[in-house]
Amino acid sequence: WSITASWWLTVAARTFESGMAMVRLIEFGLFDMHVHSDFDPRSDTSPQAVMDAARREVAVTPRPAYDRFMHSFLHVFAGGYAAGFYSYQWAEVLSADAFSLFEEEGVLSPATGARFRAEVLARGGSRPALESFSAFRGRTPQIDALLRHNGMMTSA
Numbered sequence: 001w002s003i004t005a006s007w008w009l010t011v012a013a014r015t016f017e018s019g020m021a022m023v024r025l026i027e028f029g030l031f032d033m034h035v036h037s038d039f040d041p042r043s044d045t046s047p048q049a050v051m052d053a054a055r056r057e058v059a060v061t062p063r064p065a066y067d068r069f070m071h072s073f074l075h076v077f078a079g080g081y082a083a084g085f086y087s088y089q090w091a092e093v094l095s096a097d098a099f100s101l102f103e104e105e106g107v108l109s110p111a112t113g114a115r116f117r118a119e120v121l122a123r124g125g126s127r128p129a130l131e132s133f134s135a136f137r138g139r140t141p142q143i144d145a146l147l148r149h150n151g152m153m154t155s156a
Contacts, residue, residue, distance in 0.1 A: 018150040022089070023058055029086035030054035032076045093146050094133055100145035101137055 031054040039050055051070045055063055063069075070076070075085055098116070105112045119136040134140055147153035 015151040019152055020060060022150065022152075023060055025089050027054050027058050028073070028076075029089060030057060031070065031073075032085035035076065093141050093143055094129075096145035096149045097137060097141045097143075098133065100148075103145075 031051045034054060035047055035050045039045065039047065047070060048068070098120075102109065102112055116136055120132045123132045123135075130140070144153060
């Protein structure tokens with residue numbers, strides 16, 4: 001093995017694990033949204049069936065039939081989230097995309113910092129967060145920066 005081959009294997013492993021972690025969070029978010037919107041406790045469908053359906057949709061590796069992860073998924077059942085777990089991934093999209101403007105214009109750009117302060121921080125909850133983001137970024141959110149920051153996409 002050469003040092004170059006070892007480096008590339010390390011990068012590939014890190015990228016793979018980053019992708020797997022993202023898929024796992026998407027699985028959790030799907031389960032959370034479906035169990036709080038589509039699930040009818042009076043039906044013959046169990047919450048576990050909802051989790052299994054979410055896993056079939058996105059999981060890369062199948063989970064064993066005895067897996068009962070949802071029994072300890074306190075974010076969904078004891079944390080008051082109620083179909084809000086997806087917000088973790090959404091916050092990462094917004095954070096990475098907002099920071100990418102600083103990357104583009106200079107991390108210490110006074111103009112970019114002032115625009116962030118004026119359009120996001122100073123506005124607080126006076127308008128929907130998506131409007132504040134769009135006013136700062138000049139467009140709607142895009143996932144590219146998150147994928148790049150996680151090593152799943154290269155710079156253009």
